[in-house]
Amino acid sequence: MDILFLLVPLSVLLALGVVGVLAWAIWSGQFEELESEGQRIFQDDLSSAPPKSAADGQA
Amino acid sequence: MQATSFAPTTALPVPHSSEPAELARFRVFDAPQEWSVFSRAVSRPGAEPGRCWESQLLVRGMHCAACSLALERALLRLDGVLEVHASAASGRASITWSADLSRPSAWMNAAQAAGYELLPASDAFAADRGRQEARLALWRWLVAGFCMMQVMMYAVPGYLAGPGDITPDIEKLLRWASWVLSLPVMVFSAGPFFRNAWRDLRKRSISMDLPVALGIAMTFAISSAATFEPGGVWGHEVYFDSLTMFVFFLLTGRWLEQRLRARTAGSLELLMQRLPDSVERQAGSGQFERVAVRRLAVGDVIRVLPGEAFPADGTLLLGETFADEALLTGESRPVARLAGATVMAGSYNLAAAVEVRVDRLGAATRYGQIVALMAQAAIEKPRLALLADRVARPFLLLVMAAAAGAAAFWWNTDPALALMAAVAVLVVTCPCALSLATPAAMLSSAGLLARRGVLVRRLQAIEALADIDTIVFDKTGTLTEAAIVLRGLHTRDGTTHAEAVAMASALAQHSLHPVSRALVAAAGLDSRGPARLADVRERAGQGLEGRLGSPGLSEGTGLLRLGSASFCGVKALPAERLQVYLADESGWIARFEFDEGVRPDAAQAIALLQKAGFDVQMLSGDLPAAAMRVATQLGIGRAEGGCTPEIKLDRLKALQRQGRKVLMVGDGLNDGPVLAGAHVSVALGLAAPLAQARSDFVMPGGQLTMLPVMLFQARRTMRVVKQNLWWAAVYNAVCVPLALAGFLPAWLAGLGMAMSSLLVMANAARLAKIKERY
Numbered sequence A: 001m002d003i004l005f006l007l008v009p010l011s012v013l014l015a016l017g018v019v020g021v022l023a024w025a026i027w028s029g030q031f032e033e034l035e036s037e038g039q040r041i042f043q044d045d046l047s048s049a050p051p052k053s054a055a056d057g058q059a
Numbered sequence B: 001m002q003a004t005s006f007a008p009t010t011a012l013p014v015p016h017s018s019e020p021a022e023l024a025r026f027r028v029f030d031a032p033q034e035w036s037v038f039s040r041a042v043s044r045p046g047a048e049p050g051r052c053w054e055s056q057l058l059v060r061g062m063h064c065a066a067c068s069l070a071l072e073r074a075l076l077r078l079d080g081v082l083e084v085h086a087s088a089a090s091g092r093a094s095i096t097w098s099a100d101l102s103r104p105s106a107w108m109n110a111a112q113a114a115g116y117e118l119l120p121a122s123d124a125f126a127a128d129r130g131r132q133e134a135r136l137a138l139w140r141w142l143v144a145g146f147c148m149m150q151v152m153m154y155a156v157p158g159y160l161a162g163p164g165d166i167t168p169d170i171e172k173l174l175r176w177a178s179w180v181l182s183l184p185v186m187v188f189s190a191g192p193f194f195r196n197a198w199r200d201l202r203k204r205s206i207s208m209d210l211p212v213a214l215g216i217a218m219t220f221a222i223s224s225a226a227t228f229e230p231g232g233v234w235g236h237e238v239y240f241d242s243l244t245m246f247v248f249f250l251l252t253g254r255w256l257e258q259r260l261r262a263r264t265a266g267s268l269e270l271l272m273q274r275l276p277d278s279v280e281r282q283a284g285s286g287q288f289e290r291v292a293v294r295r296l297a298v299g300d301v302i303r304v305l306p307g308e309a310f311p312a313d314g315t316l317l318l319g320e321t322f323a324d325e326a327l328l329t330g331e332s333r334p335v336a337r338l339a340g341a342t343v344m345a346g347s348y349n350l351a352a353a354v355e356v357r358v359d360r361l362g363a364a365t366r367y368g369q370i371v372a373l374m375a376q377a378a379i380e381k382p383r384l385a386l387l388a389d390r391v392a393r394p395f396l397l398l399v400m401a402a403a404a405g406a407a408a409f410w411w412n413t414d415p416a417l418a419l420m421a422a423v424a425v426l427v428v429t430c431p432c433a434l435s436l437a438t439p440a441a442m443l444s445s446a447g448l449l450a451r452r453g454v455l456v457r458r459l460q461a462i463e464a465l466a467d468i469d470t471i472v473f474d475k476t477g478t479l480t481e482a483a484i485v486l487r488g489l490h491t492r493d494g495t496t497h498a499e500a501v502a503m504a505s506a507l508a509q510h511s512l513h514p515v516s517r518a519l520v521a522a523a524g525l526d527s528r529g530p531a532r533l534a535d536v537r538e539r540a541g542q543g544l545e546g547r548l549g550s551p552g553l554s555e556g557t558g559l560l561r562l563g564s565a566s567f568c569g570v571k572a573l574p575a576e577r578l579q580v581y582l583a584d585e586s587g588w589i590a591r592f593e594f595d596e597g598v599r600p601d602a603a604q605a606i607a608l609l610q611k612a613g614f615d616v617q618m619l620s621g622d623l624p625a626a627a628m629r630v631a632t633q634l635g636i637g638r639a640e641g642g643c644t645p646e647i648k649l650d651r652l653k654a655l656q657r658q659g660r661k662v663l664m665v666g667d668g669l670n671d672g673p674v675l676a677g678a679h680v681s682v683a684l685g686l687a688a689p690l691a692q693a694r695s696d697f698v699m700p701g702g703q704l705t706m707l708p709v710m711l712f713q714a715r716r717t718m719r720v721v722k723q724n725l726w727w728a729a730v731y732n733a734v735c736v737p738l739a740l741a742g743f744l745p746a747w748l749a750g751l752g753m754a755m756s757s758l759l760v761m762a763n764a765a766r767l768a769k770i771k772e773r774y
Helices: A004-027 A037-042 B021-030 B032-038 B065-076 B104-114 B124-160 B168-189 B191-203 B209-228 B240-272 B366-379 B382-411 B415-428 B431-451 B460-465 B475-479 B497-508 B514-523 B602-611 B624-634 B645-657 B672-677 B706-740 B746-768
Strands: B039-042 B052-060 B081-087 B092-098 B117-120 B278-282 B288-292 B301-304 B313-318 B321-324 B335-337 B354-360 B470-473 B480-491 B533-539 B543-548 B559-563 B578-584 B587-598 B615-619 B638-640 B662-666 B680-684 B697-699
Touching: A004 B124, A004 B168, A037 B065, B021 B032, B021 B104, B021 B288, B032 B039, B032 B052, B052 B081, B065 B081, B065 B092, B065 B104, B092 B104, B104 B117, B124 B168, B124 B240, B168 B191, B168 B209, B168 B240, B191 B209, B209 B240, B209 B382, B209 B415, B240 B746, B382 B415, B382 B706, B415 B706, B415 B746, B431 B460, B431 B706, B431 B746, B460 B680, B460 B706, B470 B475, B470 B645, B475 B480, B475 B615, B475 B624, B480 B497, B480 B514, B497 B514, B497 B533, B497 B543, B497 B559, B497 B578, B497 B587, B514 B587, B587 B624, B602 B615, B602 B624, B602 B706, B615 B624, B615 B645, B624 B638, B645 B662, B645 B672, B662 B672, B672 B680, B706 B746
Parallel strands: B470 B615, B470 B662, B615 B638, B662 B680, B680 B697
Antiparallel strands: B039 B052, B052 B092, B052 B117, B081 B092, B278 B288, B278 B301, B301 B354, B313 B354, B321 B335, B480 B587, B533 B543, B543 B559, B559 B578, B578 B587
């Protein structure tokens, strides 16, 4: 069980890291609006041009 | 005044400008001084510092998520608009734009063209502070939750292992890890408790947070000592898992309460959007220019166009018009405003453009007072919490004494047990059931009512509402509507009713006067096709006149007049109701009679109340004949007309002497003392300075069918409050002896406390939903 001497402190560090990421998430406003982001999937993505079809080059 | 010639009226001509008035409205926001109200400067790569602005707007017209996308697309097409974020859920949009390439009026116009209206969000930065607090609360809660779960992981081996299964050094390791992860909880999440407890100690008062903070501090101290000095006097056991769990559940309770409170306050925002953004002001040169309402000063001369609202209290200098003051006084008939008269902020200019000198602005206006009162009602709620704390005070003192007693009792036998018993007593006694029971239920109900259009000014009134057995209504403005309805019609031989209404409404279409609106409403689908009229003019205080363009509609041709008897050159007949005449050059055509309409839901509301067993009565200051007419129409048994406010108060006192609990429903105009004297009062509409109204509930929308719902909800609320109080009593009676005797381990105490407060909150939350039975 000696491995625990490595794993437990590692888990503490990881947990503290997660708390830090949580702080970033909250203070950069990730939790502000939980509804509209979920609806973004229904919106058309116009930022990229539609792929050219293979038939374009021929005929 | 006899009008025998067809001279033009004294109204001011509407100014011709090169662009429509709506678009001119947006120009006001192009002035850089305006930007700081709803925008702030931001920096964007590739742009000079200070040239990019991020503006917060309210959006009208978004119905769904796709609308936000449409708005974003419409605005991004413009040059100079860098980023747009619109949210249909919150009804807001944020636009980042470059001051070099674009102007607010440009993207406001674009939004209008796309079908949405953008309004500057002047509360954007007040919302900022609320957002900061919300983020902090979320942060504390999430830290507590996450650390709680981790610490539980470290604690589980301790519970599952038999004695001797875990070697001491591993045990120490696990405890050390738990200690480290309890630190964020102590520092961040439990911060408010310690701060409030410190404040209590300094002020020599006591609130719920003091025993909680003591309990947390002691638990942490004991557990830390056990971690670093296992053989010491503080004992051998650690309670980090109880500690973190306990803090987490407490924060959950508080967070839910915050959300509930925020939802109730949100309904006030509707009131805030009544004043116009901009108005035409006379500059030094005598020219009128459009400026933002915020820039007005007392003494300015402004020009208010028909259809606009008056932005300030003032004196009419030039012109005459009608003003619709129903919003502020409950008076449904428009009031003629001639030169020298005063106009009120928030009322609508109906007839003609007028020049007004500004006398009072902002908070000094009656409208401003109403808004301030509503805002104050929103923050008055915490007083109830303070009251509950006062009641909980002796209880908490008892708890502290009991904890000290338990510690003293057990000290000689087992110091560790003594301390834990003390902590258990501190933690398990849930004064939150006591403090939360009433406010949680009241807030929940207040939230439900607010969503249905009933604003609660005093939370305690909900409790009083549950005892009501008699309801007294006022008539004018309460049971009758603010609008006028066409009631009677007499025509001369040869003209049918439909023709008369068609002719009258052809004239009336050009006016915003409520009589005109009533005629247009009456014409509705009855008219025989639109009549063409030319040269329509409206004279304040007299009527409308126009020239017929379509022959065949009446025997005479030429001028048609709709208005008072003298205006039409007709002898007036004495009558109870408002009379309006229609005449042409050959004489009288028709006489219209108008009356106040009874609210469509009044009959249903009264029937429901009577069926539920309430005694419904009516007291009115109007003529007895009119009062009896309405009473019989609505099925009210006991009604009395011709009541002055003194008589009304007399009748009210008589009822109360009989031991009845009376609910008074009025429009607050003349009923100030009566509303104050009743057990509970409801003010319909936004009549009269609410500062004088002293009512407990305000129903701006005037839905009378909400009254049975309110009474039902009040009874439900008191039932829930009683349930909560019973639960608090039973729970404490059972758990405190257990804790004193040392049978309650810390984790169970923490769990019990948390579950208890959650149960109270959940019970209260039931009140937020109502099954529709009406």
